[in-house]
């Protein structure tokens with residue numbers, strides 16, 4: 001594994017918020033030692049209807065043996081997140097600033113919306129929700145493509161104190177039904193259909209099935225509001241001017257969309273009848289803002305609950321420093337709003353900073369493999385934030401698609417979702433960042449609300465594959481199996497013994513599961529479920545889920561380590577490694593390998609890989625099985641579901657809950673592909 005260190009972009013940018021490691025260390029120290037003062041200075045930049053008390057700024061208990069786990073920030077203060085994101089910016093003269101550029105699936109479809117217009121639309125939709133009986137504390141489910149209306153729906157909920165629960169619009173009707181029933185939503189907001197690449201998805205039909213199924217779980221969804229998205233795509237395709245037109249231009253597809261009168265309403269009809277202003281509801285800092293299910297990589301998804309004040313502070317602050325955001329920048333995060341990354345870093349973080357962002361509806365491969373790079377060029381994107389899975393997928397096509405575009409505007413590149421293997425990191429750094437951009441490998445979770453371990457672009461010297469150092473207010477701790485803190489160099493469970501403002505407060509309606517999943521293994525600590533290593537320079541290396549650790553003949557190693565060696569082979573596109581019980585060694589390595597485009601998987605490749613792992617890590621790490629994987633089972637957010645691979649390795653077809661998988665068929669294929677003798 002490469003241990004080279006790469007210099008941050010402060011070398012060329014003197015404007016960076018944090019210019020040196022010295023400055024970082026000083027601020028980090030203050031954030032831990034004078035926590036209330038540190039965060040209250042940040043809080044003072046926002047509007048509080050009832051002020052917070054600096055002397056009683058936060059409180060918590062992480063120790064289940066001493067009572068229920070609880071986390072509170074600025075309790076008693078009141079504010080409104082939507083007010084801080086929109087009204088405040090408009091009042092500060094940013095009304096005409098573009099909040100979002102929208103880039104449709106089809107490159108001919110594009111549009112933009114200013115802060116002023118966004119505020120007006122949000123006020124209207126807040127009034128629509130109120131007219132459907134939604135009041136403070138009610139849940140609103142959102143199942144939508146990446147269009148302006150999803151942002152409008154989110155902020156409208158925040159404005160009137162409703163709790164949004166977004167379900168990524170790629171999930172099955174079963175997943176949607178379960179999640180709607182779990183949160184007992186009063187309204188479902190959706191769209192008629194959407195194109196993803198050249199595939200048409202009839203979202204509303206799927207919602208109808210889900211609303212039916214939700215009844216079996218004991219919940220009837222009273223109201224469904226539907227954005228008419230498809231006809232306006234047709235229209236803008238025809239006129240090619242890419243703006244959203246008046247309703248009269250829209251072809252009436254009403255008859256093609258399944259409809260239940262009395263329950264279903266068109267978004268545009270409802271918006272016509274309401275006032276463009278709506279007074280915000282002042283929320284207590286600890287009132288819920290939203291709930292969101294985790295990706296389901298390791299088991300049944302958990303309904304994480306985030307609250308108002310702390311989440312606002314944390315999303316805003318991480319966005320500013322981790323992307324080194326400055327006015328005038330154009331920021332683009334490719335994550336779907338249905339994931340936490342989309343919540344914190346498409347919607348809340350950027351708007352809290354008055355930023356201009358890009359929202360992209362399509363896929364990186366449509367109409368061709370250079371789509372991401374063409375969007376960066378078109379909008380002169382300065383910060384680009386994506387996932388290792390996308391980088392690896394695009395690497396397969398080589399440098400040609402990249403070279404066709406001018407990427408000179410880029411300053412900061414981000415990565416999130418999985419450990420990024422050094423091979424992919426270097427490709428990203430060299431080809432996309434042209435060796436002059438900083439890479440922020442951001443480690444965090446749905447539960448953490450925002451980045452917790454990450455380099456800062458202006459100051460942190462980067463080591464490919466390391467998330468490096470903690471963000472302000474965060475102190476990572478490594479524990480050994482017995483719960484003892486590991487000092488200095490070492491590897492163990494990544495935990496925290498103190499909250500930061502953006503941390504989750506509970507699992508919706510299930511505080512007991514919250515305590516047992518996160519706080520019971522090591523009383524007094526929040527357990528991330530991930531393992532990490534601290535190196536001799538104090539850098540943190542997240543090694544993957546603790547369940548994915550391997551113990552081969554007494555040697556502990558992480559799957560990430562073996563995977564990064566496999567993907568260094570020029571013919572390998574992706575690899576996933578799991579452990580399989582072994583009578584002698586205890587556990588052995590079972591590797592799944594996807595070759596590059598156009599490469600055939602041969603016994604020669606297989607033995608080269610075995611040799612490579614043996615040489616790079618050691619003889620004990622020699623894989624027992626290398627299996628050809630035409631594809632890997634991934635969650636819809638692009639993460640490899642290793643628990644399914646563990647089942648394939650032992651030929652056990654009881655694979656558990658795979659409803660969050662992007663493509664269930666791949667599982668069957670992997671079972672068929674097992675090498676016979678293993």
Ligand code: ATP
Nearest residue numbers: 294295296297298417418419442443444445446542
């Ligand atoms: P579930 O909790 O349901 O199993 P999930 O953990 O995949 O799903 P998320 O909250 O979306 O759901 O993902 C957080 C996890 O993603 C982290 O715990 C970690 O394993 C992984 N992760 C995210 N970013 C990074 C990163 N930069 N480096 C290493 N791992 C990362």
Ligand code: MG
Nearest residue numbers: 294298445529
């Ligand atoms: Mg998780």
